[in-house]
Amino acid sequence: MKKFVASMLFAASALSASALPGMASAQQAPAAAAPATAPASELPPTVYIGGAVMLFGLAGFFGFRIIRRRDAAAKPAPAPVSAKPAMPPGVDTGALLRQAKATFIRMQKTWDKADANDLRQFTTPQVYAELQPQMQAPGASVTEVVAIESELLGVETVGDSYRATVRFSGQIRTAPGAAPEALAEVWNMSKPVKGGGDWKLAGIGQLS
Structure with a gap:
């Protein structure tokens, strides 16, 4: 769980870092001259790294939950414990x-x-x-x-x-x-x- 949270934070920081320069340049440019959308091949490498880390983190997290559920289903439920043992009639x-x-x-x-x-x-x-x-x-x-x-x-x-x-x-x-x-x-x-x-x-x- 700690590794998954760390991966999510790393990915979020990478995405934020890559988005901030674009936001600054958009504010300085004239409204009429909106920049064209950059092709996927020109995105910064940190975006790909952050996305991959996020996907691996999600896959590991859900895989862990599936294994836990499968193991829990495989284990038989504990037998109920009787408060008092059953007694044959006539036993004091x-x-x-x-x-x-x-x-x-x-x-x-x-x-x-x-x-x-x-x-x-x-x-x-x-x-x-x-x-x-x-x-x-x-x-x-x-x-x-x-x-x-x-x-x-x-x-x-x-x-x-x-x-x-x-x-x-x-x-x-x-x-x-x-x-x-x-x-x-x-x-x-x-x-x-x-x-x-x-x-x-x-x-x-x-x-x-």
Whole structure:
């Protein structure tokens, strides 16, 4: 845009400079002796240069606008963001988030104690089979949940179970007296559609 404006100013100044001498001579000459129109070949070179610069500036400007419009049309419109995720009927979101937060805190204590029996109580069989072999000796780690917040990202029905996605954020301390560390995790929680029961941990993902 700056190059286009500069080109327009340059062209205007060139045209003005070429026109001023002609205007002065016309004022001094008698009215009866009007000068004949000069042929195009005798026009000053600055007129041609200014006109060419103006044409190039206009071509570049409109070409830029066409490319912008074409690129904007090629990009898909962003999908609308729902204020609240859709919930299957019968799902108590408040109870779900409260249990998810309690399960998160319980998980830290269970892991520090290496309590495999307790781990089995709030995890699915698949998650238990994956996590239990990774447990270390009791007391090998000490985790303190300094602050924890939970956000429900969505709930869907998968087969005969509900699958909820919960994002956790907050701070934890991994050693006595250590500085708190930021945490960001996404947990999957599952629960049978029929028969009631508690939500169980079905997967853990780290957020960078």
